[in-house]
Amino acid sequence: xxxxxxxxxxxxxxxxxxxxxxxxxxxxxxxxxxxxxxxxxxxxxxxxxxxxxxxxxxxxxxxxxxxxxxxxxxxxxxxxxxxxxxxxxxxxxxxxxxxxxxxxxxxxxxx
Amino acid sequence: xxxxxxxxxxxxxxxxxxxxxxxxxxxxxxxxxxxxxxxxxxxxxxxxxxxxxxxxxxxxxxxxxxxxxxxxxxxxxxxxxxxxxxxxxxxxxxxxxxxxxxxxxxxxxxxxx
Numbered sequence: 001x002x003x004x005x006x007x008x009x010x011x012x013x014x015x016x017x018x019x020x021x022x023x024x025x026x027x028x029x030x031x032x033x034x035x036x037x038x039x040x041x042x043x044x045x046x047x048x049x050x051x052x053x054x055x056x057x058x059x060x061x062x063x064x065x066x067x068x069x070x071x072x073x074x075x076x077x078x079x080x081x082x083x084x085x086x087x088x089x090x091x092x093x094x095x096x097x098x099x100x101x102x103x104x105x106x107x108x109x110x111x
Numbered sequence: 112x113x114x115x116x117x118x119x120x121x122x123x124x125x126x127x128x129x130x131x132x133x134x135x136x137x138x139x140x141x142x143x144x145x146x147x148x149x150x151x152x153x154x155x156x157x158x159x160x161x162x163x164x165x166x167x168x169x170x171x172x173x174x175x176x177x178x179x180x181x182x183x184x185x186x187x188x189x190x191x192x193x194x195x196x197x198x199x200x201x202x203x204x205x206x207x208x209x210x211x212x213x214x215x216x217x218x219x220x221x222x223x224x
Contacts, residue, residue: 002153033213043203045212088154088213097142097207101154 003027006087006102013109019074021105023087026068030092033099034061034072037084046072048090077109113138113208117216124194124223131190132219134204139184145177148201148218157202160187194223 004025013019023032034046047054047061049070054061058077063070074081087102114137124130134143145157157177158168166179180188191198204216 004153035213035215042217043215045214048212086154090207090213097144098156098159099144099146099154099205099213100156101146103153 002103003100004087004089004102006085006105008105009103010106011108013077013107015078015109015111017077017109019077019081019107019109021072021085021087021107023070023072023102024068025070025087025089025100027089027100028092029089030096031090032063032070033088033090034070035086035088037086037104039083041083043086046085074107079109079111082107082109112211113140113206113214115204115206115214115216117204117219119219120217121220122222124221126195126223128194129190129192130194130221131188132202132204133188134186134216136185136206138208140206140208141184142206143181143187144205144207145179145187145189146203146205148203150200154203157189160189191221194221196223199223 007022031048031050033048035043037043049063058075060073084104086104088099091098116135118133143160146154148154156169157172158166160166160179160181162181162184178190199222202219207213
């Protein structure tokens with residue numbers, strides 16, 4: 001079993017739909033990262049969070065430390081949101097900075 | 112924040128040869144991380160590069176195969192040695208300056224023929 005599991009692996013939506021991507025992890029973490037990679041592009045950080053909820057524009061990320069679960073929500077989705085979304089967990093202590101990645105969620109938003 | 116320049120962006124190499132990948136960061140960072148993404152797989156940590164000390168390798172990765180240099184706080188190289196087709200992957204460097212979000216190089220897409 002992978003230490004970081006994302007679901008779904010593939011997601012297709014119509015423009016305007018509300019989207020949720022889930023991430024579960026099985027190890028202790030210092031922080032959880034949500035990353036985005038557009039086709040042909042580099043990996044960009046969307047959020048880093050260790051508790052609660054963060055919001056940036058139409059994107060919302062939540063984390064439940066007790067349940068070892070995080071969600072990324074996209075409101076009013078748009079075709080430009082089409083990308084791979086990756087959840088990664090950061091280790092703590094002497095392993096601080098090391099990231100363990102989920103397999104990614106491929107999101108396609110149709111106009 | 113940090114901006115990372117990674118070179119080369121892609122290369123096609125003959126088996127048995129070596130390729131050195133460079134990452135230049137626009138600010139000083141203590142640790143740099145090298146990752147590999149094999150086709151259809153998630154990113155996996157190869158090693159952590161610290162300035163002034165030997166790199167720390169993860170299980171399954173060895174220095175002879177992936178030697179790393181870290182001559183200063185803004186630069187690191189990863190060499191993929193004695194390449195085989197199984198080394199065909201995307202290689203990425205990453206930093207986390209302070210207690211902040213992660214920043215990544217653009218990646219090096221390596222094909223070994």
